[in-house]
Amino acid sequence: MDTYLTIHSPKSNDAGQYSFEVSNAVGPVTKSIHLSVPSVSIIEVPEVIVGNPIITVPTIQSCPTPVSAMWQKNNRHNIEEFERLDINDAKYFGSSDDPDDPRLVMQKVTQEDALYYRLIVSNGIGQSASNNIYLKLIGGVPSLYVHHETHIMEKSVTLVCEMTVPINSPTVSDVFWTKDGRKIDITGSGGKYSGGSIVNPSLSIKMVNSNDEEMYQCCASNSVGEMCSEKIYLGPPRIEFNSPDFDASPKRVTYIATIKSIPVALNAEWKVKQDRNDRFQVIDMHDPLYKGSVIALPRPKLVVNKHKAEQVESFQLEVFNFIASSRRNTQDIVVDSHDAVINKEIPVPLMKFYSK
Template sequence: MKDDTDFLEKSVTLICKVVCESSHQLTRLVWTKDNNEINVLNSEGKYTGGEIDNPSLKITNVNASDAGIYQCCASNVVGSTHSEQVTLALPNVKLLIKEKDIKNGALKLQATIKSIPDAFKVEWKAKMTSDNEFRPINLQEETYKGSTTSLPNPLLVVNKYNSKNWETYRIEVTNFLGVMFVTSQEALEETQLPAERTIDSLNGR
């Protein structure tokens, strides 16, 4: 099982290859979503493929309603077998501290992104006071020099970081199903001892 995202068509193809002995050819092939069989023929073009001669399933106009667990089932006279499951969901985003040097005012946050369908937009945002909303960061500024939005491992570099002030950062990652975001507070808390978390949370981390 593999997947292929087409950004121009706003589609994703779940690529399935089935191999069987020549004396026991396929008699049936179906796809399921959340354990319910997909009716490709009556989908009004939403799905194409998913048949014996073309096992891969193409999903067009992908949106939030397409989230779910997909699986291919192939049968012949001997029996049936299932592919591994493929989950279409919001991007899975893990944000970790790559470097935290308070003395020199440096903070680096590294994200790891996994997404089916593929993510197509990454944006770093910041909130400078406790009641402000998150606003896009200008990565061209000297403060954020070295930052990237490159998939699958974008990097935020904060060259003038001060843990005593309100400076909370957030990464927002978008695919066809929607937007997932993770804040620096979550990343910082994951790497701290319980006693440190309370102190940092008071500082807005």
């Protein structure tokens, strides 16, 4: 005997429990079925490494059979608002909104995917939403710290790149250096450059000269993305003067300079000229007039024990490295190896000192 109940196009008012009872001489048997909106659940996703794929498959219980499904993600600016997820986007290739087999696939998760997701399923009775799952991502791009080492005897410089990768991050896939924003061809450099690899990210530059003056930067990447270090400048030394120290008795002035240089400065020379139109000449450090002066780097010092009325623009410091030399006058006129001149006013204390 076939006995059944047919409900055509069930609606919300058809929801409820339906029971069927059969009896014979022994007794009755009852079976029940419940018509309601779908029950949808998604297992919480564990931590996912950035750059890895992920597949999410829900569990659906529904009577009547579901007729539609829709994946949603929360609005980035409002966690309480959800919007439809476009599974036709290449990012979600392999995903499905088929109510018989819905699934969410991400081939390569990125930091932007760290959102809440859910599935909306509908049947004739109505619709319901799954629990919200949060995609928690771990891992990141490499961190890079750069500094330099100068090898004076070899006339070479190593731009040291210390690279660290966050725990549970994808391995580094590429390391390279740029010079003035252009990628350096290490293998095609004829031995000029070496290093700059995953195994040895530091860059060595042989026979450093004026042609090597430029900004250098180390970059590394993994499946998460790319990170570049701070830029490091190879160029002529930079000279900075402290404020002059004036001693009215016995009329002495002291200049102390700070040298900053990559590659390191090799030597320095204090110079003097006796007349405004003369050329600067290297000072004899043994001259009593300059007793107490030193050319030790990186803090050369000039002591002028006043014996006559030297002009304030009479002294100059010149510092050398493998790239070029830089010169700076004690009156704060800068003259570098490219003949650039920057004029500044003579400090008032120094004018008063020399006017005595």
